[in-house]
Amino acid sequence: MAKQKKLQQYIFKINSTLLARNNWDYYISLERARKIPGMVVSLADSQILSWINELNGMEDYDEKAREVKAQIQRIKRQPSSPENKIKISSLYKQLYQLQFKEDYVCVVMDKKSDYKRANQGFKINGIEYKRLICTTNGVKTSSVVYVSVRLHQILRDRIDNGRNMETPLVPAKLGAYESLVASASLPVSWPRPPDSKIPGGIIVVKDCETHFKADLINIDTSKDGAEPTVEFAPNQDVKNNCSDGCSMMLPSLSRRWNGELNGDFEDTLSGCNLRCAWTKGMTFTFDFIEFAEKIVGASDECPEKYLITDVWGQQRDIRDAELILTESQLKLWACYDSWEDYFEKCLKNGYTIRVVKTAPHELDDVRQTNYQYLQVFELSDDDIEDLIAPTVNEIKDITGLDPQKSIVYLCGKGLNEKTVAYADPCARAIMVDENAINDAYIRSKISKMISTRIREAKIGVLDVHSNFQIISGDLYALCESMFGLEVYGLLKAGEIYSKYWRDENVEGVLCFRSPMSNRWSVVRQNISYDDEAAYWFRYIDCCMVVNGWDMMLSSLNGADMDGDIIYSTNNLVLMNNQENLPPLSCAQSAAKKVMVAEDDVVESNLNGFGSKIGQITNRITAITSLMANYEPGSLEYETLERRTQMGQKIQQDEIDYYGHFGRQRSLKNVVNLQM
Numbered sequence: 001m002a003k004q005k006k007l008q009q010y011i012f013k014i015n016s017t018l019l020a021r022n023n024w025d026y027y028i029s030l031e032r033a034r035k036i037p038g039m040v041v042s043l044a045d046s047q048i049l050s051w052i053n054e055l056n057g058m059e060d061y062d063e064k065a066r067e068v069k070a071q072i073q074r075i076k077r078q079p080s081s082p083e084n085k086i087k088i089s090s091l092y093k094q095l096y097q098l099q100f101k102e103d104y105v106c107v108v109m110d111k112k113s114d115y116k117r118a119n120q121g122f123k124i125n126g127i128e129y130k131r132l133i134c135t136t137n138g139v140k141t142s143s144v145v146y147v148s149v150r151l152h153q154i155l156r157d158r159i160d161n162g163r164n165m166e167t168p169l170v171p172a173k174l175g176a177y178e179s180l181v182a183s184a185s186l187p188v189s190w191p192r193p194p195d196s197k198i199p200g201g202i203i204v205v206k207d208c209e210t211h212f213k214a215d216l217i218n219i220d221t222s223k224d225g226a227e228p229t230v231e232f233a234p235n236q237d238v239k240n241n242c243s244d245g246c247s248m249m250l251p252s253l254s255r256r257w258n259g260e261l262n263g264d265f266e267d268t269l270s271g272c273n274l275r276c277a278w279t280k281g282m283t284f285t286f287d288f289i290e291f292a293e294k295i296v297g298a299s300d301e302c303p304e305k306y307l308i309t310d311v312w313g314q315q316r317d318i319r320d321a322e323l324i325l326t327e328s329q330l331k332l333w334a335c336y337d338s339w340e341d342y343f344e345k346c347l348k349n350g351y352t353i354r355v356v357k358t359a360p361h362e363l364d365d366v367r368q369t370n371y372q373y374l375q376v377f378e379l380s381d382d383d384i385e386d387l388i389a390p391t392v393n394e395i396k397d398i399t400g401l402d403p404q405k406s407i408v409y410l411c412g413k414g415l416n417e418k419t420v421a422y423a424d425p426c427a428r429a430i431m432v433d434e435n436a437i438n439d440a441y442i443r444s445k446i447s448k449m450i451s452t453r454i455r456e457a458k459i460g461v462l463d464v465h466s467n468f469q470i471i472s473g474d475l476y477a478l479c480e481s482m483f484g485l486e487v488y489g490l491l492k493a494g495e496i497y498s499k500y501w502r503d504e505n506v507e508g509v510l511c512f513r514s515p516m517s518n519r520w521s522v523v524r525q526n527i528s529y530d531d532e533a534a535y536w537f538r539y540i541d542c543c544m545v546v547n548g549w550d551m552m553l554s555s556l557n558g559a560d561m562d563g564d565i566i567y568s569t570n571n572l573v574l575m576n577n578q579e580n581l582p583p584l585s586c587a588q589s590a591a592k593k594v595m596v597a598e599d600d601v602v603e604s605n606l607n608g609f610g611s612k613i614g615q616i617t618n619r620i621t622a623i624t625s626l627m628a629n630y631e632p633g634s635l636e637y638e639t640l641e642r643r644t645q646m647g648q649k650i651q652q653d654e655i656d657y658y659g660h661f662g663r664q665r666s667l668k669n670v671v672n673l674q675m
Contacts, residue, residue, distance in 0.1 A: 006045035006186065007062045010099050012124060013041045013106045013143075016114035024122035030100055031093070041106070044184035047275065051158060051181075051350060052103050055151055061098050068095045103148040105129055108141070112606050115144065119602060122146075131602070132156065135179035140611035145182065161277040162345035163335035168593035172604035177331045183275050185354035188257045191249070191322035198320040200343045204311045204333055207326050208243040208473070208481035210548040212493070217520070219649040220587040228646040232582070242489070242548025243326050243473045243481075245562025248286035251539060253322040261355060270359035270542045271470060273563045274329070277342070277351045281329035281562040285539035286475040292318055296483050308482045312338050324482070329562070357563070359542050363500045364467040366390075367567070371460035372617075373512050375624050376519035377577045378632075387573045390463045398450050403434040406446060466569035469498065469544040473561050476536050477548050490533040491547035496525045497533050499541040501570070509568040510578055513556040515613065517620035517651065518644040520581045523555045544568065555583040558652065584645055586652040613654050620647035
């Protein structure tokens with residue numbers, strides 16, 4: 001039976017102006033707050049909410065809430081009466097109180113000065129609150145998490161997890177790592193190989209690095225404050241982290257976690273996104289013990305070949321682990337003396353291994369493009385006709401009142417015997433009687449939906465053979481690295497492994513990643529049909545494995561493998577109009593590490609409030625659209641093209657801004673781009 005998901009929990013989300021107006025001492029009932037849009041918001045379970053429930057003796061809140069829900073449903077099935085209405089009203093109040101977490105509040109800062117004032121303390125309904133964390137998304141939306149003073153120090157100590165406080169760190173990055181405890185996630189069991197000598201069944205290893213040469217287009221900020229410089233740099237030395245954010249788990253662990261999360265103990269997961277203390281990233285199913293035995297030659301007669309060296313320099317037997325983590329996943333590994341030191345403190349502070357998301361069990365056959373993906377191509381009229389044909393044909397079928405096509409359009413691909421009961425009522429009516437397609441109401445509804453679809457198609461939302469896939473590094477290469485072998489991997493430069501595209505028998509695909517603003521961010525990759533790759537990656541059937549020998553991830557706006565998703569398509573119109581270009585390599589300045597105090601983290605939050613990434617991307621795409629007014633090779637065309645390249649540097653600066661304490665934005669360059 002599938003494990004039941006935790007129920008949503010509710011918190012206050014209040015604007016700082018409201019608190020300031022009430023002298024930072026605000027009173028409002030939960031019942032009244034629920035009637036104000038956006039003041040009571042839902043949150044999925046997370047490590048920090050689990051701690052709060054534990055500290056309040058409410059670990060079973062969801063079980064109690066389900067029981068109350070069941071009572072409500074039983075009374076609703078009874079005849080209506082004043083007594084039953086009173087009972088239902090009382091039960092709803094009880095339900096909301098069970099799910100409401102008064103110790104946790106999110107404050108949206110309307111002014112930066114409000115943030116400094118809020119950190120001095122404020123009260124809501126008589127409860128005093130103190131700043132705890134600011135998530136990465138919270139920095140972008142100027143939202144900060146506060147908790148009750150009663151629980152603050154306990155939660156603060158648990159988040160720190162006994163780390164070495166004397167280790168210099170980047171303040172903004174520390175703030176981002178602290179906020180991992182707020183990631184929506186579900187707990188799973190710790191890895192536990194039988195008779196393991198490693199507590200927790202986990203080994204942390206160094207990342208796998210490759211070195212090669214590649215042509216680059218270097219973009220750097222001008223020293224005199226003018227627009228960024230753009231320079232072609234051939235045959236440059238490149239150091240590539242080909243396990244950045246990813247790792248591997250044994251099939252035994254993959255099956256167990258799939259059972260705990262989805263009730264299926266027979267099948268493996270392609271991968272899942274993990275959280276623990278200072279830990280973030282994707283782990284994929286790969287049999288590293290089989291690698292040791294078949295490739296390294298490990299056996300009972302040669303047990304020393306099972307040994308690897310962990311990130312702290314200690315030798316470990318991989319048979320004692322079900323999960324391998326990389327140093328890029330355990331962000332603050334250097335703040336601990338050993339794995340045992342880290343794990344002991346995780347248990348002491350109540351951390352669990354948690355899963356944010358799992359890779360899908362099935363991939364889509366058709367997904368839609370967007371204007372960013374399409375506007376970078378030079379397409380002829382015939383190309384455009386071919387590209388839009390599937391979308392136009394779909395619209396014609398629906399407007400022609402084809403019953404079967406209408407059902408598919410109304411319900412989507414996910415329609416099956418389990419979901420049909422929740423399908424669109426109009427679709428269900430057509431399923432019962434195809435003549436219902438002629439009903440005036442149903443025709444009106446379909447007409448409105450098609451009108452929306454037509455408007456979307458006009459701005460580039462087109463159906464093509466494509467899907468989104470989570471990306472993994474070449475785990476064979478990671479195994480070679482951790483066993484001290486020469487690193488080759490199973491994929492060559494220009495190759496990816498994707499079971500989906502292998503099954504489709506295609507030669508290659510185009511890869512995109514949002515937000516995208518220029519033609520240097522589209523990469524064509526060949527599909528690997530190597531039998532060895534198919535064997536070793538046999539468990540990774542719904543994700544894309546990328547090679548460690550080219551600049552694909554750099555071209556895709558600096559993607560990494562901690563859960564990033566790539567859009568890929570084999571659409572012939574797009575394939576025939578694309579060529580791989582040297583990646584835009586945007587220079588990055590290293591943030592200074594300091595002995596971090598809370599004031600440093602607060603200051604980094606203030607510097608980062610209010611993301612401009614959407615504004616920047618829109619301006620770059622606007623410049624790209626202007627290029628269509630000029631002939632390729634003309635001064636105007638080349639000037640605009642150069643500015644799209646510069647724009648990526650400014651875009652990257654804005655993305656990186658949240659990880660750099662004390663850096664100044666260069667937003668004036670965003671404005672200057674279109675001057």
